[in-house]
Amino acid sequence: MRNKMTLSERRGLAGWIFVFPWLLGFTFLLIVPFIQSMMISMSRIHITRGGYTLEKVGFGNYVDMFTSDPEYVPSLIEAMVNMTANVPVILIFSIFAAALLNRKFPGRTLTRAVFFLPVILASGVVLRIQSQDKMQEMMQMALSASELNSQQLTSYNLQALLRSYEINEFLVEYIIDAVSRIKEIISASGVQILVFLAALESIPASYYEAASMEGATGWESFWKITFPMLVPIFLANAVYTIIDSFTAFNNPIMELVKTTAFGRSSYGLGSAMAWGYFASIAAVLFLLFLLWGRKIEYYDY
Amino acid sequence: MILNDRIQQRHLRNLIFKFFEGLFRFMIIIGISYIILQPVFSMLSTAFMDPVDIYDITVRWVPKHFTLTNFKPVMTVMEYGTTFTASLGLSLIVAAVQVASCSFIGYGLARFRFKGKNLIFALVLLTLVIPPQTIMIPLFLHYRFFDVLGIISLITGKEGGVNLLDSFWPFIMQAATGMGIKNGLYIFIFRQFFAGIPRSFEEAAYVDGASAILTFRKVILPNAVPAMIIVFLFSFVWQWNDEFYSGIFLQGARLLPMALQTMASTIETMAGIEVKMDPYYISLLNNTGALLVVGPPLLLYIFLQRYFVESIARAGIVG
Numbered sequence: 001m002r003n004k005m006t007l008s009e010r011r012g013l014a015g016w017i018f019v020f021p022w023l024l025g026f027t028f029l030l031i032v033p034f035i036q037s038m039m040i041s042m043s044r045i046h047i048t049r050g051g052y053t054l055e056k057v058g059f060g061n062y063v064d065m066f067t068s069d070p071e072y073v074p075s076l077i078e079a080m081v082n083m084t085a086n087v088p089v090i091l092i093f094s095i096f097a098a099a100l101l102n103r104k105f106p107g108r109t110l111t112r113a114v115f116f117l118p119v120i121l122a123s124g125v126v127l128r129i130q131s132q133d134k135m136q137e138m139m140q141m142a143l144s145a146s147e148l149n150s151q152q153l154t155s156y157n158l159q160a161l162l163r164s165y166e167i168n169e170f171l172v173e174y175i176i177d178a179v180s181r182i183k184e185i186i187s188a189s190g191v192q193i194l195v196f197l198a199a200l201e202s203i204p205a206s207y208y209e210a211a212s213m214e215g216a217t218g219w220e221s222f223w224k225i226t227f228p229m230l231v232p233i234f235l236a237n238a239v240y241t242i243i244d245s246f247t248a249f250n251n252p253i254m255e256l257v258k259t260t261a262f263g264r265s266s267y268g269l270g271s272a273m274a275w276g277y278f279a280s281i282a283a284v285l286f287l288l289f290l291l292w293g294r295k296i297e298y299y300d301y
Numbered sequence: 302m303i304l305n306d307r308i309q310q311r312h313l314r315n316l317i318f319k320f321f322e323g324l325f326r327f328m329i330i331i332g333i334s335y336i337i338l339q340p341v342f343s344m345l346s347t348a349f350m351d352p353v354d355i356y357d358i359t360v361r362w363v364p365k366h367f368t369l370t371n372f373k374p375v376m377t378v379m380e381y382g383t384t385f386t387a388s389l390g391l392s393l394i395v396a397a398v399q400v401a402s403c404s405f406i407g408y409g410l411a412r413f414r415f416k417g418k419n420l421i422f423a424l425v426l427l428t429l430v431i432p433p434q435t436i437m438i439p440l441f442l443h444y445r446f447f448d449v450l451g452i453i454s455l456i457t458g459k460e461g462g463v464n465l466l467d468s469f470w471p472f473i474m475q476a477a478t479g480m481g482i483k484n485g486l487y488i489f490i491f492r493q494f495f496a497g498i499p500r501s502f503e504e505a506a507y508v509d510g511a512s513a514i515l516t517f518r519k520v521i522l523p524n525a526v527p528a529m530i531i532v533f534l535f536s537f538v539w540q541w542n543d544e545f546y547s548g549i550f551l552q553g554a555r556l557l558p559m560a561l562q563t564m565a566s567t568i569e570t571m572a573g574i575e576v577k578m579d580p581y582y583i584s585l586l587n588n589t590g591a592l593l594v595v596g597p598p599l600l601l602y603i604f605l606q607r608y609f610v611e612s613i614a615r616a617g618i619v620g
Contacts, residue, residue: 011413014513018409019421021402022488025478030428033439040438052442097333105326113606114334119535120602121340123542125558126591130340186336239430243483246432247545257434258548267438274434285430 041271061272072273075252080280083245089178090241091234094189098196119190124249188244192237199233235292253277347588355581371589378567379560379590388541388557391469396536398476399487400529406479407491408517429485433545441549444471471550482539487532494528495521530608538598561590
């Protein structure tokens, strides 16, 4: 009598048991707070002894943050610009590094270990301390021949070189900016390199063998085999880079929301700010999928 | 003869090409490795440097007077004993719980067929793209006035539930339900990994009458060690370095990142208002503190990196 369920039904039920903890968390620690956050963003909150009460203010907080808060709009713009500027550079750098690490050469294991190190070292406080460190500055100066600011000097040379090729001015600025932030970019690409590398390793060697039998050069097989197979991974990595910027140590929105909500106890305004940020991110992701998602062909490999 | 010459020529050309390719790769690898390792080296070098060496113009990287004197004030002010234990305890607990919960959930998504499975998987990935800033305020209030359907208030007779802030419970709850830092990513890693394990493994167990959970524990988990190591390492390190969640849930308690943040200024305040401290000496202290913070995960990484480095494809990060 007990076992009226078919085998597949019972297996399905077991599946629900496995995802049950996640469903709990998703409902009570994500969806509910998500809706509450929207409600809080449209209210003024009063903390009482036994909890808190909400007083509806409509879109007042949203109007406030755009019109009267001096920091919000610049911070939001800064966060979005940083993010958009970083995505292409990080993607290009990490595919390059992954291709480098995928070849066989002596000392590959050690090199890989070093390249993934930024994942471990990505501590916000440590990065912040290092970015304003006097000793580091001195050591870098010691390495340059002239005690002048050598970094700018080399940037000038590069800039002149790029200009002489008559490359678009915007692109020149972008490249110079990327080069001067090389440290930040490398330290943000650990996971992306890992993902690209895993994808590269999973491309069957037989594809390349077939191509080289037909007389394809390395360059050709990169663009005809490697690149097409990596396109879905590009999208995944782009999304990961965006996600990673949410909690980056120099994300200005993060600080602003924290000081507004917990420092000044304006929970409503803080929530509204977070929602504004979420809406901008959602717009970017939507655009990304619209432009890119359709073109992807998934391969079975 | 001519043929032989040609073969030799081609061989030579190949050799030259290989040489330059190797040289090029070597230079690039050295360059990038330098940028990555430079902060570590400079931390190591300054942490053991005697303050005298700061003013010695001949000392740049290798200190002339090795010393441990920098560690003493730094460790006292950071209360290294307590903060280290707190950070280590929290990171270990969270990492262990997350490995358990994410592998459990990932297995459910990898192996069973039920209605809405694909929707759930899509939602798992969706949780990643919601900025934690959005839900941070309600979560704060949720744990400040924690209650399950009013039951706790009923039992204790007090309004507003219990205050779970400044304890590890918020972290454990987030981790156990797959809602911690980047847990969507871990679930994804496990799901991909389990999908690659041959079904025959489990079928044998089922034929012998094992339940799904027993099969998972006895058959699947022992085969999933590479994925577990990767998730454990990520989870430990990200919790260790986290300031975001701990900044909200543990406002009173101190973990290493917060201790480091305020360390230098505390030492300066202790020295007195009229004493203006040398920025180079402060930098010495900061580097020592930073080494104390990144040291433990660095050691862990050195021990675990071979799993990490050699089994990326096997760990199934990409399907």
